[in-house]
Amino acid sequence: MENIVERLLGGDRRALARMVTLIENEIPVARRYLAELHQYAGRAHIVGVTGAPGAGKSTLVTHLVRELRRRDAKVGVVAVDPTSPFTGGAILGDRIRMMELSGDPRVFIRSMASRGNLGGLAASTRDVVRAMDAAGYNPIIIETVGTGQAEVEVMRTAQTVLVVSAPGMGDDIQAIKAGILEIADIFVVSKADKPGADQTVAELAMLLSLDPTRRQHDKARPYWRIPVLKTAAIKDQGITGVVDAIQQHHHYLVESGMLANRAQRQVRSEVEALVLHAVFNTLKASTTEAEWLRLVDDITTRKRDPYSVATELQKKIGLNSLT
């Protein structure tokens, strides 16, 4: 237990596994270790893979890892399942599918089930990535199921985001329209061995051409044109192209200054989230459920107003009155 940080930095996989468990279970001491690890992280390229359930993400990730190993990378994978206990089976399936990779000492794979709230999952994912990064894994791939708000949150940790769609999933395109488009850097149309793949590629290309923010760009600056790539993982087709695109996107991020830019934005939102979390916990600890019930009752019956109650609670936890 002592020296978990040193062991992790020295490449001890069991120390890393232990660290991930501490993070996942929100054990307070994890923070102290993470604080020490922070200075050693920041080298890994963090790649997000998202898309609708069953789109072929895990299969793609497995093939990407294989190709990255051929290129001599030491690869980390975090499979995040933010949805519900119902997809526990999917995680198990992933474990089995990715098992072939797990004998490799230069591949580290962890599945993470959600616990607590949405922000909590994004925070623990970020911390697990930080630990893997400090342990020398690069790139680190994060897989999330779905295309909702929780995934968008988790994907903010990634520097390069792949959105995977399978052919013939009209809903998928709807989901993409609903929010994932803004965070996609690379589109992958999976299962290209099935009919309808070209149609899906065309639909995505159409969607991209309609997006006004992507049409105008400063010609003098490096520009990233979102590629739409086809893969047939089961035939091992298109995989090298995806790995090339991932590496090209990283190159673009560095050249354009976007990498530094995104890192700064992330650091800022991380610190903000940590402070908010602390304030929230202090508030929760300072007020009993009975007190809450009374306050809520007073406000709903119009005896009191929400503003004065909020001010009172702020004072109670030592915050100066804010408007």
Ligand SMILES: Nc1nc2c(ncn2[C@@H]2O[C@H](COP(=O)(O)OP(=O)(O)OP(=O)(O)O)[C@@H](O)[C@H]2O)c(=O)[nH]1
């Ligand atoms: N024909 C074909 N089937 C594929 C391909 N890639 C994946 N599949 C199949 O599609 C199904 C779902 O694949 P997964 O890789 O588990 O998809 P996923 O997006 O990770 O699924 P969840 O994590 O459950 O959301 C499996 O039955 C795969 O065998 C492919 O390239 N071609």
Ligand SMILES: [Mg+2]
């Ligand atoms: Mg999966």
